[in-house]
Amino acid sequence: MFELLGVPPQALFGQLFLGLINGAFYALLSLGLAVIFGMLNVINFAHGAQYMMGAFGAWVLLKYVGIPYWGALVIVPVIVGALGVVLERLLLSRLYHLDHLYGLLLTFGLAIIFEGIARYAFGASGVSYENPIPGGVNLGFMFLPWYRAWVIVFSLAVCLGTWLMIEKTKLGSYLRAAVERPDLVQAMGINVPLMITLTYGFGVALAALAGVLAAPVYSVTPKIGAEIIIVVFAVVVIGGMGSILGSVVTGFGLGMVEGLTKVFYPEASNIVIFVIMAIVLIARPAGLFGTAK
Amino acid sequence: MKSREVLIGLLILAGLLVAPTAIYPVFLMKVLCFALFACAFNLLIGYVGLLSFGHAMFFGFAAYIAGHTIKVLGWPTELGLAAATATAALMGLAVGLIAIRRQGIYFAMVTLALSQMVFFFCLQSKFTGGEDGIQAIPRRPVFGVIDIQNDITLYYFVLAIFVAGFLLIYRTIHSPFGQVLKAIRENEPRAISLGYRIDHYKLLAFVLSAGLAGLAGATKVLVFQLASLTDVQWQMSGEVVLMTLVGGMGTVLGPVVGAAVIISMQNYLKGLGEWVLVIQGLIFVITVLVFRRGVVGEIWAAMTRRKPESGPPA
Numbered sequence: 001m002f003e004l005l006g007v008p009p010q011a012l013f014g015q016l017f018l019g020l021i022n023g024a025f026y027a028l029l030s031l032g033l034a035v036i037f038g039m040l041n042v043i044n045f046a047h048g049a050q051y052m053m054g055a056f057g058a059w060v061l062l063k064y065v066g067i068p069y070w071g072a073l074v075i076v077p078v079i080v081g082a083l084g085v086v087l088e089r090l091l092l093s094r095l096y097h098l099d100h101l102y103g104l105l106l107t108f109g110l111a112i113i114f115e116g117i118a119r120y121a122f123g124a125s126g127v128s129y130e131n132p133i134p135g136g137v138n139l140g141f142m143f144l145p146w147y148r149a150w151v152i153v154f155s156l157a158v159c160l161g162t163w164l165m166i167e168k169t170k171l172g173s174y175l176r177a178a179v180e181r182p183d184l185v186q187a188m189g190i191n192v193p194l195m196i197t198l199t200y201g202f203g204v205a206l207a208a209l210a211g212v213l214a215a216p217v218y219s220v221t222p223k224i225g226a227e228i229i230i231v232v233f234a235v236v237v238i239g240g241m242g243s244i245l246g247s248v249v250t251g252f253g254l255g256m257v258e259g260l261t262k263v264f265y266p267e268a269s270n271i272v273i274f275v276i277m278a279i280v281l282i283a284r285p286a287g288l289f290g291t292a293k
Numbered sequence: 294m295k296s297r298e299v300l301i302g303l304l305i306l307a308g309l310l311v312a313p314t315a316i317y318p319v320f321l322m323k324v325l326c327f328a329l330f331a332c333a334f335n336l337l338i339g340y341v342g343l344l345s346f347g348h349a350m351f352f353g354f355a356a357y358i359a360g361h362t363i364k365v366l367g368w369p370t371e372l373g374l375a376a377a378t379a380t381a382a383l384m385g386l387a388v389g390l391i392a393i394r395r396q397g398i399y400f401a402m403v404t405l406a407l408s409q410m411v412f413f414f415c416l417q418s419k420f421t422g423g424e425d426g427i428q429a430i431p432r433r434p435v436f437g438v439i440d441i442q443n444d445i446t447l448y449y450f451v452l453a454i455f456v457a458g459f460l461l462i463y464r465t466i467h468s469p470f471g472q473v474l475k476a477i478r479e480n481e482p483r484a485i486s487l488g489y490r491i492d493h494y495k496l497l498a499f500v501l502s503a504g505l506a507g508l509a510g511a512t513k514v515l516v517f518q519l520a521s522l523t524d525v526q527w528q529m530s531g532e533v534v535l536m537t538l539v540g541g542m543g544t545v546l547g548p549v550v551g552a553a554v555i556i557s558m559q560n561y562l563k564g565l566g567e568w569v570l571v572i573q574g575l576i577f578v579i580t581v582l583v584f585r586r587g588v589v590g591e592i593w594a595a596m597t598r599r600k601p602e603s604g605p606p607a
Contacts, residue, residue, distance in 0.1 A: 043398045094582060100398050101344050102581050105538065108531060109577025116570030230409045230527060233402040237395070267417060274410035278391050281403065285394040 007263055013142035019259020020252065021148055021217060024155035025051075025210050027251025029232045031159055032206035034241045035166075038179045039199040042092060042103035047207050048229025049114035053080050054211020055220040056118060059127050069132035069216070076212050077205040084204030088197050111226065118222035126221030151213050158209065159248045166244060175199065234277040240290015250288060305546075309452055318448040319516060324556045325455040326513040331536040331548030332462050333505035338534075339543030340466055341498050342478035343393075346401040346530050347408025348506050350388070353525025354411055355381040355507030360427035360520035361420055370433045370441070374454075374511045381507020382500050384411075389499035393492055396481075408530060415525050426521030430514055447515065454512050458505050463545060465501065474498055506533075535573060538580050541587025550588050 029047060036044045057076040061067040067075065095102045136145035166172040178185040178192050186192045218224060239250030254273050262269040280288065312321055330352055337343045359377035362368040392403045415421045432441045441447040465471050476484045477491050484491050514520050540551025562569050586594055
């Protein structure tokens with residue numbers, strides 16, 4: 001068996017691939033954060049909790065209603081997104097005239113409420129979700145499980161679709177205009193508050209979709225949301241929230257860096273993204289794809 | 294210092310001096326440690342407008358340093374506290390240099406991410422004892438003479454530390470340096486245009502806040518004789534935000550009141566398990582929506598409404 005950089009290729013490609021999976025979730029979540037931030041000027045701290053709700057939602061649908069994975073992939077984001085719409089209308093919309101920090105504090109409070117409820121309902125150790133596409137294919141240099149391939153392809157498609165919608169459609173042009181000058185867009189007869197609400201709902205639905213995708217890969221526990229959101233914040237700081245494609249590229253890239261670190265220096269794999277964040281902040285404070293603000 | 298403020302301060306101090314006769318001293322000490330922690334945090338959010346979402350890294354890491362120096366290296370108590378405070382201040386310098394490159398929400402995200410890095414470091418390092426933490430940290434006599442084995446004596450030592458830290462923050466806020474900090478909070482571009490090197494001011498405030506948060510964490514180690522991962526987790530950063538928010542951001546006494554409220558609440562609700570988290574979240578949401586000035590801020594607003602000639606809380 002040959003070796004690559006002193007590591008067996010099975011381990012190297014295996015970890016790289018796992019990194020790509022993590023990267024898919026970082027990309028989906030930072031994409032949602034960026035979409036919400038662009039429109040609402042709010043950093044949605046509850047994003048991780050909504051991802052966690054997505055994962056538990058899939059499990060509840062399977063266990064109590066008997067709806068399989070493919071149904072959950074559609075239903076759960078719609079339900080969690082609708083919940084997001086309610087939250088935006090009832091709570092978040094009252095804070096737009098204040099400092100952005102209050103939006104962060106409010107969504108932080110929501111995040112710990114959701115986590116507390118999940119712990120009460122499902123227990124701290126969580127549940128596991130059965131893999132809907134078992135098996136895989138041996139590529140010679142590594143074993144490729146079907147489900148993981150699906151996660152990567154599907155999340156790339158969702159990211160691309162979101163980018164196309166925002167950059168190439170009429171609705172997207174309204175959105176981009178409303179980010180720049182909400183007052184002017186409103187004056188032209190477009191319902192900006194409705195757009196804001198739907199944008200938040202869409203961003204939250206993306207988080208829930210990531211949660212459903214993640215359920216068969218990781219064990220589903222109440223704390224997965226808080227754990228991933230902190231890393232995603234670092235990803236967002238590294239990439240900058242200026243561009244949609246930027247956050248997608250950064251997400252996948254950092255996932256792979258994390259995977260590589262697991263191969264060569266496993267002790268540092270938890271902190272490598274934070275170290276990169278510190279370096280980026282020193283070298284290029286606005287982030288890799290961001291504009292100075 | 295206005296005479297009314299002195300009077301309020303002396304009354305509170307007198308209350309704290311006799312408090313251990315009526316209230317369990319360990320509970321009081323816990324409140325004092327968190328009150329100092331929240332005051333240190335408030336120096337940033339209330340007076341510079343910087344929301345640090347990672348202050349647990351200073352609080353918790355200083356606790357480990359105090360535990361390690363006192364238990365493993367056998368240092369005297371006062372030296373252990375000093376080493377912990379100095380370490381936290383140095384961390385504050387390093388973190389501050391990175392974090393003040395971004396403002397507002399980004400500042401919060403950067404501090405949160407860096408504190409998570411410190412958490413993973415503590416989780417994996419040998420000297421922190423991993424999941425077990427550092428346990429049974431001895432209470433050595435302070436300066437070799439004051440025996441702090443007894444909870445009541447220790448209480449007065451903790452009270453002295455708290456009062457010293459509180460007065461330092463009070464003095465800072467009311468100094469010319471503090472005025473510049475408030476100018477930065479109110480209008481950063483204008484402070485720059487007036488020729489202030491705002492990054493230096495922000496960094497110094499950050500170091501001071503980190504050092505005092507560290508002192509609070511190290512003092513807590515004396516009380517509970519334990520340094521653990523709980524103190525360095527992101528939840529702890531959230532708790533100090535909550536205390537300051539509930540008490541009143543940007544008020545001198547707010548963080549103290551907030552710490553007392555939240556610690557009492559945790560004490561009374563211990564039996565409720567997971568619901569404590571939900572209740573804390575609800576308090577966050579309600580405070581942000583309808584009660585943004587916090588307890589002390591609302592009281593102050595009510596008082597000044599009656600007497601319009603007096604100024605806003607300094």
